[in-house]
Amino acid sequence: MPSPDFVILGQGLAGTALAWQLLRRRRSVLVIDAERADSASRLAAGLVTPVTGKRLAKSWRWDELYPAAVAFYRAREADTGADFFHQRPALRVFASEGERDEYHRRADMLHGLVRPADVPACFDAPFGGFEMPDAARLDVPRYLDASREYFRARGAYLKAEVDPRQPFDAATVIDCRGFAPDTGLRFNAAKGEVLTVRVPGLSEPRVVHRGIWLSPVGHELYRVGATYTHDPLDASPTPEGRAEIEAKLRALLKLSFEVIEHRAAVRPVVDAGYPVFGRDPAHPRRAHLNGLGSKGSLLAPFFAEQLVALL
Ligand SMILES: Cc1cc2nc3c(=O)[nH]c(=O)nc-3n(C[C@H](O)[C@H](O)[C@H](O)COP(=O)(O)OP(=O)(O)OC[C@H]3O[C@@H](n4cnc5c(N)ncnc54)[C@H](O)[C@@H]3O)c2cc1C
Structure with missing residues (x-):
């Protein structure tokens, strides 16, 4: 198999949205995941809520993030034939x-x-x-499983525990391992x-x-x-x-x-709690999508697209 354009480490909400956004642009992708049962995405309730907290604050960038999430998950339901995004x-x-x-x-x-x-x-x-x-609820395990099957059927998925320092035969490696202190990100998890x-x-x-x-x-x-x-x-x-x-x-x-x-x-909260995406300044062939904090379902589609545009 020729080496892929992108290797994505981790198939949680971050890596999954990113893989979809790259495949939509006809880039070759290999997603590698250790299938850890205790990842944040496997536990997430998948709630997407416009008004949150004691102060009843409107969710950050709601007016652009919510429409992007709705369009993205509806399109993925059509791609996979699965039913996982419930607006209610x-x-x-x-x-x-x-x-x-x-x-x-x-x-x-x-x-x-x-x-x-x-x-x-x-x-x-x-x-x-x-x-x-x-408001909406993403059935996260169902979305991740349906996406995984879709990627696997196209030779774009591998189950493996990765040592992130190992060299990969790909133009760019994108680290989507969530809370992993060895990413070099400043976690406030x-x-x-x-x-x-x-x-x-x-x-x-x-x-x-x-x-x-x-x-x-x-x-x-x-x-x-x-x-x-x-x-x-x-x-x-x-x-x-x-x-x-x-x-x-x-x-x-x-x-x-x-x-x-x-x-x-x-x-995976990083620094002040905003998403982190972009090339790694110390390793230009590496990139990150992380810091989705407590709102991965809402943030992942939009910021995966931003990262792809940047790359
Ligand atoms: C209790 C709880 C409730 C939540 N509720 C919500 C909610 O209602 N709504 C919402 O939007 N968000 C919620 N979240 C937040 C959400 O879970 C996160 O924002 C999101 O899951 C982060 O996704 P991620 O892909 O960055 O990381 P992760 O979900 O941690 O995914 C990382 C992936 O990388 C893989 N991996 C890690 N290390 C390796 C390795 N060395 N080799 C190969 N693979 C590896 C893991 O197997 C995993 O699949 C909640 C989180 C928690 C903890």
Whole structure:
């Protein structure tokens, strides 16, 4: 086989979006991935949310990133025949009177992104809440698996653990290994823990936010998360993480629940939390797409395209 134009190290949200953007431009690509079960992308809930945080801030560059993500995932569904991008309103429950006041203060800025909503009685919501019509959820494992099969069928995928210092027979090697300190990037990474719970009697089709998120996966199962800690940066679930999520869920939900699964992974946050893409100044035949932080589903399509334009 002739050597590819690009070798991509890692098939998480970053490497996958990049491979698609290169293949669309008819460049030859080889994606190499160790298939680590504890990568951030394998745990990510895939939530794409326009208004986030206590301050009810509009998500960074939403007006360009969201349309790019929608077009990208819809096109990949058509390419693969799989169904993984679900656009559906999300519900935000106010945690306090102050949060509700903040919502009204920001009404102009949030115009078009939010609308009034009644909160179902099974949630503890003395201050009410609102709905975000333009929210979405990417079924990340399904998207990654369908993409992998597509790449494999075209000879563009290899399962292997790579030593990133090894020489590659390619014009450019793009490092998309997520949180990997030997990339030379200045990580400010954050571990996150997530529970899968069964809630008998709950049939809420929307993702519900209030300090935590509750994301439906079907058959009364929901994923709930996530914690945000910096030490240690590993993929081991902790009793403290579980207790924190359970306490927040108990405060939100009036129904009882049973914990089915508990997992953890590390978000690849770099520096101040913005995406990092471009050629490596010290190694011009190397490039990076990293720093997708807690928003890989929203950021990856747009910044993969930016990197390809740059290369
Ligand atoms: C708890 C939690 C919840 C999250 N929720 C959301 C959410 O709701 N919405 C959202 O958009 N984002 C969410 N995120 C963030 C999201 O997971 C990340 O932004 C994204 O997954 C980062 O993707 P990545 O491809 O850069 O890295 P990774 O997902 O870490 O992928 C790196 C890939 O490289 C491979 N690899 C690593 N080392 C090697 C090697 N030496 N050789 C070969 N292959 C290697 C791994 O197998 C892996 O497939 C969440 C993250 C966490 C931890």
